[in-house]
Amino acid sequence: MSAALNSTAMDLTPAPGAAPGLQMVLAQAGAEGRALIRNGEQLLLTLIIPLLLLSMLSLEPIVNFGAGISRIDFMTPGIMALAVMSTAFTSQAIATGFERRYGVLKRLGATPLSRVQLITAKTLTIVAVELVQAALIIAVGLMIGWRPDAAWSAIVVVPLLLLLGTAAFSGLALAMAGALRAEATLAAANLVWIVLLGLGGVVFPLTKFPAGARHVFELLPTGALSTGLRDVLAHGVAFPVGNTVTLLVWAVAAIALAARVFRWE
């Protein structure tokens, strides 16, 4: 194969300049989105597994909750919490870990894109993925027979809970990816996902655990998010104060931790 470069005259005269900020952010968000679509495991984690769990566990009595509500009404808010954890925590931690490993973040540091713009682009991508997840979960849930019992305020409270959950999980993801090696991040992020799938009130009701354990699990971000969403969407609670405060504390602490431990290369 010929490796010869073609010296066809191209104007290499310096003409430096950064593109407009919005264009850079959208370009980077587009690249992040494409990377996600290109990556089969990430799609499995963020879309396919949550939807499979939702439909399988709602249709077949694999899990017996006795939570006083129908299986699908219990499952849909839990799967929403799982979807946020998959995207903002596990998927982001793994992707960022490998970006660091491959020097991608280091190389981006030499472009006109600033760090704030990079974080903005990543956040936009996560929010876009979560919108797709939410639309699909709601559509599949309604098809299977989900009938939310919620106050009108849910239109504001549910997005607020999802947003706080996203902030908390993103902070934890960046802290983990910034401090550990890529392989360690991969292993740990998956482990945390599995553990919180079981102990986060996603598919097993936390009420089935002894009271002491239950209170601890409800203080974890996944437990706080799933319980809060379920209170709003299945039990008609207007505003789950405790869970919201828990998520807010996690969000502030996790982002502060990420800011301290994150290394770009």
Place this chain on the structure above:
Amino acid sequence: MRTVAKRSRRRLASVALSSAGPAPSAGETVAAVEISGLVKRYASVIAVDGLTFTAARGAVTAILGPNGAGKTTTIEVCEGYRAADGGTVRVLGMVPGSRDLRPRVGVMLQSGGIPPAVPAGYYLTQLSRFHAHPLPVPRLLDMVGLSDAARTPFKRLSGGQQQRLSLAAAVIGRPELVFLDEPTAGMDPQARHATWSLIGELRAAGVSVILSTHYMEEAERLADHVVIIDHGRVVAEGTPGALTGSAGQLRFRAEPGLDIEALVAALPAGALAKESPSGHYVVEVTGGEVDPRLLASVTAWCADRGVLASSLRIESRTLEDVFLELTGKDLRS
């Protein structure tokens, strides 16, 4: 915003009117890179130890040095990746890595930086969106010989192709200054020559180039200015010509084991001789040139002893000779 843009355009116009030829504007009097007393430590190891040199604007400056000499550390301080522990570094007159500086500087890392699954063409397109006046991606791909690999993911490119993609990424924003950290490492000879011609074209277009390399030939061919560093310090610098001198050596081959001391005694004062390797002889004049008298005395000495000198030639010292002299012949890891 609009008024600012207008004003700066007017200032550019007045500069163009007032200058008859390619007169330097105010910015061009600033060096591409100015390093003064740079110190960088990693834990207890001193990687750069009081390094000082200046890279001129519009020129190719090569940083030569053995492994571990501090080349990459120096370049990465200039790129803004590492903070100096001492001394000052200015790039185009600015603090390394500052926001206004980044669009003006192109960077080619020694390795990595590109996501493995991303196709070459898409990667360049993506990068081009960060710049106001990027080079056209198809022509840039053509220029670095990657047109046929535009859809190939980075991880499936050969080592040389990966290097060329990285090089293209360094120039896509039409920078004033590019840092190339060992740009031709791992390239085959064709790709290396092609990369050299691209660097030549950058220079012709007025782009300043700072490159680090192990390859003496690369520095000798490309560089206007060579900085040889070792143990984090500058051990020599100058143009390749000034560093190697002219007509510095007389080389010939003959039977091994000639009496070197007798040869030196027969030569004009100031001449030195050595056998290295066996059967290969080198005669040098310290601080001088090989002249007809020296040539005559070497051949006369050989004739007296019935020795036939073959492959006799006069040549300048290579940069490699200078380099090994300055940095020693010990192997470095």
